Amino acid sequence: MKYLFPVLMALSGSTLATETLPNLPPTTAVIQVLRAQPLVQAADSQIQVETANRKRLEAGNHEWSLRLGGQQRKANPNGSPNERFTEWNAALESPLRLPGKAALDAEIGNLGVSLAETAHGDTLHESSRNLLKTWFVWLRETASATQWREQSALLDQQGKALKRRLQLGDTSRLEQIQAEAAQAQAQAQLAQARTRQRNAYEDLRRRFPGLPLQEQEIIAAPQAIDGTAETWINVILEHNHELALARGEAQRAQSLAGRSSRERVPDPTVGVQFSRERSGEENVMGAYISIPLPGSARLAASDASRAQVAVASSREAAVRQRIEAEAAQLHATAVAAIDSWQASRVAAEQLTRAAEMTARSYQLGEGSLSELLASRRLANEAALAARLMQLEALELRYRLMLDAHRLWDFD
Secondary structure: OOOOOOOOOOOOOOOOOOOOOOOOOOHHHHHHHHHOOHHHHHHHHHHHHHHHHHHHHHHOOOOOEEEEEEEEEEEOHHHOOOEEEEEEEEEEEEEOOOOOHHHHHHHHHHHHHHHHHHHHHHHHHHHHHHHHHHHHHHHHHHHHHHHHHHHHHHHHHHHHHHHHHHHOOOOOHHHHHHHHHHHHHHHHHHHHHHHHHHHHHHHHHHHOOOOOOOOOOOOOOOOOOOOOHHHHHHHHHHHOHHHHHHHHHHHHHHHHHHHHHHOOOOOOEEEEEEEEEHHHOEEEEEEEEEOOOOOHHHHHHHHHHHHHHHHHHHHHHHHHHHHHHHHHHHHHHHHHHHHHHHHHHHHHHHHHHHHHHHHHHHHOOOOOHHHHHHHHHHHHHHHHHHHHHHHHHHHHHHHHHHHOOOOOOOO
16 A cells, blocks of 8 residues: 555635545445444434324323213112112213413424434434544554555565675674564564454444445545634534534423423313213213312422423533533644644654665665664654554544534534
8 A cells, every 4th residue: 555645625615515535435335324323223213203202292191081880779768669770870071281281292392303303413423433433443554554564575675685695695694683583573563463454444344334445545645624723613513413412402301391380280171971860760961170289299390390401401501511622622633633744754754764875874884784674663663653643633634524514414
């Protein structure tokens, strides 16, 4: 794999919709894979649950009830023989939802659906974060394996040259042993890097089945972060699903408190009844109303609902505070990562040049093999660090764009 440093145009909000996203899987594939995630599917089903719950709240639980009863009457008027009568009665009744309660129930149902939709978006966003993180773990392990493969090939070439020089009597057996030891160390590092690469590949493949996994031959140069920190923070806060969930919970708590306050006045039950007495000699029809007498339990429930509003509001403030701090930290880290990568790239180039000069000096008979091996080890470490920092800067920039809904936006 070759790592180049192409100069790319800085991204802007106006051109974001048409730009390509280097070193990321195709957007269409990402959307398809993420929507198929089990947690996303569960969140989608939860919307259906809340939709049904909204219908339940709108309909209310004030159902009609039918009561039937029967009895035997025995009478002994004025010492006459006992008289027996078969009697029965029936009643049809239903509680009545007082004015204002139905509107609040519908509002609570709508808020439940809205929260479920926001939770679905939050699940999609968290899945996107996990995909981005796992994807870059694979890229970093691939870069590490590539670097150690290049280093191993370089030391192998050097070892062959030493063997020829040893046959010609131009070097010592000690130097050959040192070269073989350096090559063995590089082979060990390469084997470990390949193992980590395979593990990262399997983790990515199994977590996100169907995602096209193609090694990136060119790693793009991370571009500067456009816009100020406050601009990014405000955009992230505006689109953050977790904050929207906390805000929705606070709104629902207010609606529930209003509903609980209305419940301090109980719903009456009205009904009509009919009874047949003395085997049909008497038929009675009437209507009735039943009104529960409110007690301290209803008052306590209303007080608890009002207190829950304060709890939900405080949680919303806490979530906003945490997200704002995390967004500021992410922006600062992403900006600093670009400077770190640029410095590490310069260091890698300088140490690589120094290693090449040391190699030419050694070929001319100046210096020792120990100096050459040390120079190449430093150059290899610097090149690996530069590659990893480049990927880290790229990942942080994409993470910032993702949280601002400028990357893989499903809304």
